[in-house]
Amino acid sequence: MDTFLDSDTERQGFMMAREDQYRVNEKTNEEGSEPLYEARPKVELAHGDGGKLTHELVRGEIASRLSNPALDPLTDSAALPLPLNPLPPLSHFTGNTPGDTGASTSASASTTGPRLALTTDSYVVNPIFFPGGDIGRLAVAGTVNDLAVAGARPLYLTLGLIIEAGLSLNELRRVIDSVAATAAQAGVEIVTGDTKVVERGKGDKLYVNTAGVGLIPTGREFAARAVRAGDKVIINGAVGSHGVAVLSSRQGLEFSTPVVSDCAPLSGLIEECLTVVAAVTGGTSAIRVMRDPTRGGLATTLVEISSAAAADIIIDETAILLEPGVQGACDMLGLDPLYLANEGKVIMVVDPAHAETVVTALTKHPLGRDAVIIGEVSGREREGGSGRLFLRTKIGGTRPLTMLTGEPLPRIC
Amino acid sequence: MCLAVPVRVVQVDGDMATVDLQGNRKQVSIALVSETKAGDYLLLHAGVALQVLDEEEALETLKLLEELAEAQRQIDDGEEEADPQGVGRLRRRPPPAPDEERR
Amino acid sequence: MQNLLNKLDQPEHARALLDRIDGLLAKINKEPAPGVPQPLLKFMEVCGTHTMAISRTGLRGLLAGKIDLLSGPGCPVCVTSDPDIDLMIGIAGKEGVITATFGDMMRVPGSRGSLNQAQSGGADVRVVYSPLDAVALAQENSDRQVVFLGVGFETTTPTVALALKHAEALDLDNFSVFVNHKLTPPAVKALIQSGDVDIDGFICPGHVSAVLGARGFAFLPEEFMLPAVVAGFAAVDILLGIVSLLEQLASGKPLMDNKYKRVVRPQGNTAAQRLVDTYFRVAPAQWRGLGVIPGSGLELRDAYQRFDASDRLQLDCNPDLGRETKGSAKLEKPDDTSPDCSCGEILRGMAKPHQCRLFGTACTPERPIGPCMVSSEGACAAHYLYGHLP
Numbered sequence: 001m002d003t004f005l006d007s008d009t010e011r012q013g014f015m016m017a018r019e020d021q022y023r024v025n026e027k028t029n030e031e032g033s034e035p036l037y038e039a040r041p042k043v044e045l046a047h048g049d050g051g052k053l054t055h056e057l058v059r060g061e062i063a064s065r066l067s068n069p070a071l072d073p074l075t076d077s078a079a080l081p082l083p084l085n086p087l088p089p090l091s092h093f094t095g096n097t098p099g100d101t102g103a104s105t106s107a108s109a110s111t112t113g114p115r116l117a118l119t120t121d122s123y124v125v126n127p128i129f130f131p132g133g134d135i136g137r138l139a140v141a142g143t144v145n146d147l148a149v150a151g152a153r154p155l156y157l158t159l160g161l162i163i164e165a166g167l168s169l170n171e172l173r174r175v176i177d178s179v180a181a182t183a184a185q186a187g188v189e190i191v192t193g194d195t196k197v198v199e200r201g202k203g204d205k206l207y208v209n210t211a212g213v214g215l216i217p218t219g220r221e222f223a224a225r226a227v228r229a230g231d232k233v234i235i236n237g238a239v240g241s242h243g244v245a246v247l248s249s250r251q252g253l254e255f256s257t258p259v260v261s262d263c264a265p266l267s268g269l270i271e272e273c274l275t276v277v278a279a280v281t282g283g284t285s286a287i288r289v290m291r292d293p294t295r296g297g298l299a300t301t302l303v304e305i306s307s308a309a310a311a312d313i314i315i316d317e318t319a320i321l322l323e324p325g326v327q328g329a330c331d332m333l334g335l336d337p338l339y340l341a342n343e344g345k346v347i348m349v350v351d352p353a354h355a356e357t358v359v360t361a362l363t364k365h366p367l368g369r370d371a372v373i374i375g376e377v378s379g380r381e382r383e384g385g386s387g388r389l390f391l392r393t394k395i396g397g398t399r400p401l402t403m404l405t406g407e408p409l410p411r412i413c
Numbered sequence: 414m415c416l417a418v419p420v421r422v423v424q425v426d427g428d429m430a431t432v433d434l435q436g437n438r439k440q441v442s443i444a445l446v447s448e449t450k451a452g453d454y455l456l457l458h459a460g461v462a463l464q465v466l467d468e469e470e471a472l473e474t475l476k477l478l479e480e481l482a483e484a485q486r487q488i489d490d491g492e493e494e495a496d497p498q499g500v501g502r503l504r505r506r507p508p509p510a511p512d513e514e515r516r
Numbered sequence: 517m518q519n520l521l522n523k524l525d526q527p528e529h530a531r532a533l534l535d536r537i538d539g540l541l542a543k544i545n546k547e548p549a550p551g552v553p554q555p556l557l558k559f560m561e562v563c564g565t566h567t568m569a570i571s572r573t574g575l576r577g578l579l580a581g582k583i584d585l586l587s588g589p590g591c592p593v594c595v596t597s598d599p600d601i602d603l604m605i606g607i608a609g610k611e612g613v614i615t616a617t618f619g620d621m622m623r624v625p626g627s628r629g630s631l632n633q634a635q636s637g638g639a640d641v642r643v644v645y646s647p648l649d650a651v652a653l654a655q656e657n658s659d660r661q662v663v664f665l666g667v668g669f670e671t672t673t674p675t676v677a678l679a680l681k682h683a684e685a686l687d688l689d690n691f692s693v694f695v696n697h698k699l700t701p702p703a704v705k706a707l708i709q710s711g712d713v714d715i716d717g718f719i720c721p722g723h724v725s726a727v728l729g730a731r732g733f734a735f736l737p738e739e740f741m742l743p744a745v746v747a748g749f750a751a752v753d754i755l756l757g758i759v760s761l762l763e764q765l766a767s768g769k770p771l772m773d774n775k776y777k778r779v780v781r782p783q784g785n786t787a788a789q790r791l792v793d794t795y796f797r798v799a800p801a802q803w804r805g806l807g808v809i810p811g812s813g814l815e816l817r818d819a820y821q822r823f824d825a826s827d828r829l830q831l832d833c834n835p836d837l838g839r840e841t842k843g844s845a846k847l848e849k850p851d852d853t854s855p856d857c858s859c860g861e862i863l864r865g866m867a868k869p870h871q872c873r874l875f876g877t878a879c880t881p882e883r884p885i886g887p888c889m890v891s892s893e894g895a896c897a898a899h900y901l902y903g904h905l906p
Contacts, residue, residue: 258436328435395530397574409619415565415723460646461675470778482532
């Protein structure tokens with residue numbers, strides 16, 4: 001769905017009649033009646049000049065689609081109000097430590113008040129459009145999710161673009177529209193960004209970087225060291241879908257698949273879950289740690305947790321859900337869904353006394369409908385130090401799951 | 414070296430066919446299998462069908478598994494002597510003597 | 517049919533088979549001599565995909581301490597020698613060449629790095645799902661030479677032969693194959709003939725047999741009195757295979773059993789066999805850690821030399837392969853293999869990974885020397901990584 005006409009044509013100064021042909025609105029031409037910017041159907045090296053062409057591209061194609069008060073001035077840095085005093089209207093923010101709201105405005109690294117969460121990620125997915133999503137949606141969801149699993153309420157994102165000359169303007173628009181839609185879904189704003197253009201052949205159509213900032217309310221702390229023997233491992237749904245969706249559209253491997261990427265921002269899901277847990281238990285410590293299992297898949301993330309927690313984790317093959325078509329695609333190519341990327345999943349390690357509460361809370365949200373307990377932490381104080389991950393297979397065997405080296409590739413053996 | 418999967422033929426197109434595996438569809442070569450038609454199941458390896466699956470044999474295997482499961486149930490219930498075949502002569506290599514053990 | 521296939525692969529069938537295996541083992545090990553520890557029965561699964569399946573399904577753990585499962589030389593990744601990998605990397609680095617390969621080869625290390633590393637260094641290496649995709653690449657890139665890395669055993673060679681048939685029909689002058697295909701029965705035979713063997717039965721590759729026919733490995737019972745069974749790759753298929761081997765041992769009558777009849781016919785796929793025979797003939801081949809085995813590989817027939825990448829790109833091939841290994845079928849280690857590499861003995865069941873001088877020191881999964889360590893499922897890698905189950 002392309003937006004040819006921007007609602008605020010005066011401000012933007014463009015009118016697009018057809019997708020590959022449009023004229024400049026003379027009102028934007030500060031130098032007189034001569035057309036200043038002849039919009040072209042492709043992004044070109046000249047658009048990276050840092051001057052007028054970049055300005056026009058950013059204003060016309062990017063900022064126009066992401067408009068908000070912080071972004072609109074298009075200054076070098078966005079000046080952002082921090083919602084510390086009063087804190088955002090979510091039930092668990094109030095009541096606990098009202099005194100800290102004032103103290104937390106200081107720049108000190110106090111752990112008693114609310115804390116800033118800051119993250120960044122670069123997105124280089126190929127192809128940039130895949131079933132169920134695109135690099136734009138990915139760039140927002142991925143960074144939002146990194147904030148959300150830290151227990152933060154995501155607030156603001158930056159958007160850095162490195163565009164390969166030759167990228168069609170239409171594709172760029174589609175990506176930016178996707179960024180806007182996903183940001184709206186996540187409740188975040190894109191407040192600043194940067195745009196560069198590189199020579200053809202020096203970039204894979206489009207690379208995106210997003211940095212995100214969020215606020216962790218007072219009293220929330222999630223870390224692998226909080227994991228205890230007996231804790232349950234919970235995930236909000238099926239795994240491997242994103243990996244299969246991306247592979248299916250990769251050149252040379254094309255096959256049509258019913259599988260779509262699960263790419264989605266999970267801030268709403270996680271926030272609602274944490275609210276329920278706080279209401280039931282008076283805090284969020286029943287949830288020891290949260291992670292989003294992206295590249296490397298469910299297995300890699302759980303290996304990381306078990307290693308950091310120095311505790312063995314055992315998951316149950318029969319409990320792990322796969323969307324229809326995922327196992328078939330994996331069988332055909334020789335891949336393991338446990339090691340394929342997910343972009344709309346969160347793993348929570350939870351106090352067993354409250355595991356059912358967490359699952360129920362997750363299932364109430366559209367992105368958590370298939371939430372399930374997939375395993376447990378089997379014990380601490382493992383001889384030798386670090387914990388390991390095991391899979392209880394369908395036939396009752398036990399299979400160790402180790403760290404993946406390199407990306408999964410189609411095999412014949 | 415043997416990664417191959419059973420797939421269902423959706424449509425035949427001369428030497429190629431569209432096959433389906435749980436909804437995933439791909440164009441593959443059927444040049445190496447005898448006359449095949451929509452609904453057949455083929456063994457697919459690296460984009461080429463190498464054999465047609467035999468449904469009768471699959472049924473036979475299922476029957477065998479069900480018989481074995483039943484026999485095992487009877488053994489577990491103590492109804493049957495746990496040696497339906499008879500031991501007979503054991504044909505087995507003797508283990509290597511300690512001094513023959515390498516390294 | 518799909519329902520039928522799903523019904524086959526049920527956990528309760530697997531459990532019943534596991535119980536039956538326990539029963540058969542109890543009978544076979546009924547009268548141990550006092551004071552002599554009863555060693556475990558050793559079964560070799562020839563095919564790398566079987567090794568993977570045994571791990572993936574959890575069978576390895578379930579059978580640990582009951583049966584020793586040895587992984588054989590049936591993994592194209594494991595058995596490709598360093599010189600051959602170096603040649604592949606050399607091809608990849610050539611100007612104007614697109615190297616098309618199965619994913620399996622990307623991470624295998626040669627003496628100077630892997631294809632993955634070559635790709636990072638700028639070589640145009642493309643992973644393909646099918647050799648037919650490599651032919652399509654040649655059609656789409658008429659200004660470049662496309663070289664397909666032909667690795668794999670009897671299951672894969674028909675697909676490469678088909679690719680050559682397509683290339684021939686299209687009269688392509690920019691498609692060639694680096695022929696590195698190997699044959700499994702000669703390797704298994706050479707393994708058995710080269711010295712003492714402590715293997716009690718063979719799980720034969722199901723899909724190789726789908727091409728070769730149910731009697732492809734009949735020399736095992738007929739020449740060597742060794743129990744053999746063709747098995748499929750689901751947990752129940754592998755277990756049916758093991759039950760068969762145990763029943764053969766119990767009855768004292770080794771035979772060439774077929775427990776994968778839904779796929780493996782007595783005559784195999786004759787069309788595939790004929791196609792391979794059209795383009796290829798048998799030749800000696802170098803196996804990592806095992807040396808040169810006569811009659812264990814393929815090369816292009818004279819009429820198709822133009823499709824040979826070595827010819828097309830004028831490569832300096834391994835001169836060792838030209839020589840005749842006279843008389844005995846004894847395995848000879850090529851000069852490049854470390855003399856301390858015990859893969860040969862490990863593959864024959866005569867030694868365990870930890871008994872190899874190089875195990876865990878000079879030879880690790882990150883820097884493997886022999887085939888047993890190259891694949892994550894090889895005997896040594898498995899030993900190294902899987903160690904202790906909870």
